[in-house]
Amino acid sequence: MTAPADHPLYYLAADVRELDRLAIQEHGIPGFTLMQRAGQAVFDALLAHWPGVQHLTCFCGGGNNGGDGYVIAALASASGLGVEVVAVGDPASLKGDARLASAMAREHQVPVLPLTAFQARNKASRNTKTVIVDALLGTGLTGPARGDYAAAIRLINQSGMPVVAVDIPSGLSSDTGEALGETVKAGLTVTFIGRKLGQIMIDGPQYCGDLIFDDLGVPEEIYSRISPVTP
Amino acid sequence: MNCYHPISRLLKSLSLFMALTFIAVNSQAQNPFNLDTLQAGQLMLNLTTNETTTVELDTLNVSMHFSAQGRDSTDLQAEVNRVIREARDILKDTDNIDYVIQQYNVYIIQDGRPNRNDPTWRAQQGIRMSSLNSEALLVMTARLQKAGLVVSNMNFSLSSAKLEEVTRELMDTALRQLQSRADSAAATLGKSRADLVEVTLNEGQNFFGGRPMMAMEMRAMDAAMPVPVAEPGESQVSVSINARALLSP
Numbered sequence: 379m380t381a382p383a384d385h386p387l388y389y390l391a392a393d394v395r396e397l398d399r400l401a402i403q404e405h406g407i408p409g410f411t412l413m414q415r416a417g418q419a420v421f422d423a424l425l426a427h428w429p430g431v432q433h434l435t436c437f438c439g440g441g442n443n444g445g446d447g448y449v450i451a452a453l454a455s456a457s458g459l460g461v462e463v464v465a466v467g468d469p470a471s472l473k474g475d476a477r478l479a480s481a482m483a484r485e486h487q488v489p490v491l492p493l494t495a496f497q498a499r500n501k502a503s504r505n506t507k508t509v510i511v512d513a514l515l516g517t518g519l520t521g522p523a524r525g526d527y528a529a530a531i532r533l534i535n536q537s538g539m540p541v542v543a544v545d546i547p548s549g550l551s552s553d554t555g556e557a558l559g560e561t562v563k564a565g566l567t568v569t570f571i572g573r574k575l576g577q578i579m580i581d582g583p584q585y586c587g588d589l590i591f592d593d594l595g596v597p598e599e600i601y602s603r604i605s606p607v608t609p
Numbered sequence: 610m611n612c613y614h615p616i617s618r619l620l621k622s623l624s625l626f627m628a629l630t631f632i633a634v635n636s637q638a639q640n641p642f643n644l645d646t647l648q649a650g651q652l653m654l655n656l657t658t659n660e661t662t663t664v665e666l667d668t669l670n671v672s673m674h675f676s677a678q679g680r681d682s683t684d685l686q687a688e689v690n691r692v693i694r695e696a697r698d699i700l701k702d703t704d705n706i707d708y709v710i711q712q713y714n715v716y717i718i719q720d721g722r723p724n725r726n727d728p729t730w731r732a733q734q735g736i737r738m739s740s741l742n743s744e745a746l747l748v749m750t751a752r753l754q755k756a757g758l759v760v761s762n763m764n765f766s767l768s769s770a771k772l773e774e775v776t777r778e779l780m781d782t783a784l785r786q787l788q789s790r791a792d793s794a795a796a797t798l799g800k801s802r803a804d805l806v807e808v809t810l811n812e813g814q815n816f817f818g819g820r821p822m823m824a825m826e827m828r829a830m831d832a833a834m835p836v837p838v839a840e841p842g843e844s845q846v847s848v849s850i851n852a853r854a855l856l857s858p
Binding site: 390551554555556575578579580581608 | 682683686690693694697710711712713714715717730
């Protein structure tokens, strides 16, 4: 199902995961290819949104959302931007496509800092042409962010720097739009495959900022298989 | 809210109890659970007890929703979102009411003359709330009614913390009663001691949730009624224990 640009369709997170699955399993698009396309979409969008950007600080979580962040970091490095990854969780425990993405960032000599090291260093330095990439938590969140994730979100929000969220701001419920606890306040959100209902409900607009959609080139046929929440 | 499952706690207590009992008996017999190895004068006694108590349901649960219908589904979505966001903002200021915002739904309704080109839509979203402070939740329910939501369900249930507390008390009583009966049997049979060597907890068929309150629900939906009224009601909690006692001379 397609919709005119002025009447976009919105999906629940589980339905977008199903769209994702259909693209991978029934149309043979490798998950890592989708991850690379997602990273590219965010990178292109942030360059267009903040043309003077010189440096990216990518906050990466331990799941596939974090994987997208590692791809963005690799692309930034390849483009000659200054870049660093702030890893929440142990990068060595990344799995599947996210692991491949972190290897890609390593190949591009992207420095990866643990959150604590970044916290210590962040007090002393601030690049005014930095954009923060929020790749901490994706659409599967059902409760408030805790521990290092909550600390990282606080750090992002207190930084005063522009933020681009990968798929959905960390901490926001992608189904209800409720800020579940500490939630990243983004200036730009680039969302993939399907728009999430939570991006336009309750707190969604306040936390997403400008919203850009990219279908990552998945076959249009899969949209006829899953009904959106909004008609 | 304490999520620690009461049965786990119960089983942990029982395990400790059984381990202690086993240690006590093990000094007397190689295998206290095998009837063939009972020593001269020992007897194995099977016991069963069932303890039940009536407990007042302590958690009020209220589900409310807002729905709107019309020709333009985008307008409906905006209207539902506005009302639910307002309700959430009211709820956010309370610290004794747990709430979950439920999924937004929109669908075509049959209003007599189905028109595929210009259908009538109904959009709906709900909020589920629960609280140990029923009075506060009833006041909140009234506030949300004023904001446009209607009550779709209201019931009392037993919190996991209360269930754990009551179950532990029942188990303590049941174990004391089993030991007392074993002591009594030992005395009658001329034995000097009775040790519980095996204890089995039978999980009861307890049902603690969802006592419906249709009458209260109807009253709560009446806008003229400022604060809905709800009485908690009671439920029974049971614990059944089977045990084997070793009676020794």
